[in-house]
Amino acid sequence: ETGVTQSPTHLIKTRGQQVTLRCSSQSGHNTVSWYQQALGQGPQFIFQYYREEENGRGNFPPRFSGLQFPNYSSELNVNALELDDSALYLCASSSASGKSTDTQYFGPGTRLTVL
Amino acid sequence: GQQLNQSPQSMFIQEGEDVSMNCTSSSIFNTWLWYKQDPGEGPVLLIALYKAGELTSNGRLTAQFGITRKDSFLNISASIPSDVGIYFCAGLLPYNTNAGKSTFGDGTTLTVKP
Numbered sequence: 001e002t003g004v005t006q007s008p009t010h011l012i013k014t015r016g017q018q019v020t021l022r023c024s025s026q027s028g029h030n031t032v033s034w035y036q037q038a039l040g041q042g043p044q045f046i047f048q049y050y051r052e053e054e055n056g057r058g059n060f061p062p063r064f065s066g067l068q069f070p071n072y073s074s075e076l077n078v079n080a081l082e083l084d085d086s087a088l089y090l091c092a093s094s095s096a097s098g099k100s101t102d103t104q105y106f107g108p109g110t111r112l113t114v115l
Numbered sequence: 116g117q118q119l120n121q122s123p124q125s126m127f128i129q130e131g132e133d134v135s136m137n138c139t140s141s142s143i144f145n146t147w148l149w150y151k152q153d154p155g156e157g158p159v160l161l162i163a164l165y166k167a168g169e170l171t172s173n174g175r176l177t178a179q180f181g182i183t184r185k186d187s188f189l190n191i192s193a194s195i196p197s198d199v200g201i202y203f204c205a206g207l208l209p210y211n212t213n214a215g216k217s218t219f220g221d222g223t224t225l226t227v228k229p
Contacts, residue, residue: 092215
């Protein structure tokens with residue numbers, strides 16, 4: 001059974017650029033959640049994707065967007081990068097049934113640095 | 116928004132000692148989750164609690180869901196060097212049974228001296 005994988009591991013961008021981060025969910029999981037973890041803080045919920053549609057969003061602006069593909073993998077896109085976007089971006093996959101989900105399993109994250 | 120306050124922020128203990136950390140909120144939560152994050156890794160679920168007053172163990176770890184539903188604590192007994200890491204509490208608000216939309220605290224960093 002393959003766990004949650006994310007790519008790339010590290011990324012350096014400059015302010016104003018756009019970035020795409022990728023996540024492959026664990027085998028058998030149909031739901032992917034994305035979190036932003038700033039240094040010294042806990043993960044903050046960005047949004048969740050279920051059956052290729054956004055299924056809930058945290059307090060993040062529209063320049064944070066995402067996609068989920070038929071194989072349940074997912075992308076997080078951030079436009080017009082700001083310095084405060086520097087963080088570890090975590091994705092977590094889980095298996096959803098209706099409104100409930102089982103335990104979520106996190107990937108190792110992508111470290112984004114915005115200069 | 117809802118905030119989870121974890122304390123202490125960091126702990127330095129000797130190997131073999133017991134550890135206690137807690138998580139409080141002004142909001143009521145339906146579910147409490149405790150995670151551990153090692154450097155370069157994502158959080159890993161340690162214990163899940165679903166009912167007020169519930170006490171659950173996982174090896175040397177014990178966690179409790181507070182009766183007021185606004186707090187939870189995690190105890191680690193007889194700490195060992197591999198217990199080093201950041202421990203996060205996370206909660207699910209009432210009517211939210213979707214663990215993928217958890218609210219996280221800011222973590223307790225544990226250092227264990229051999």
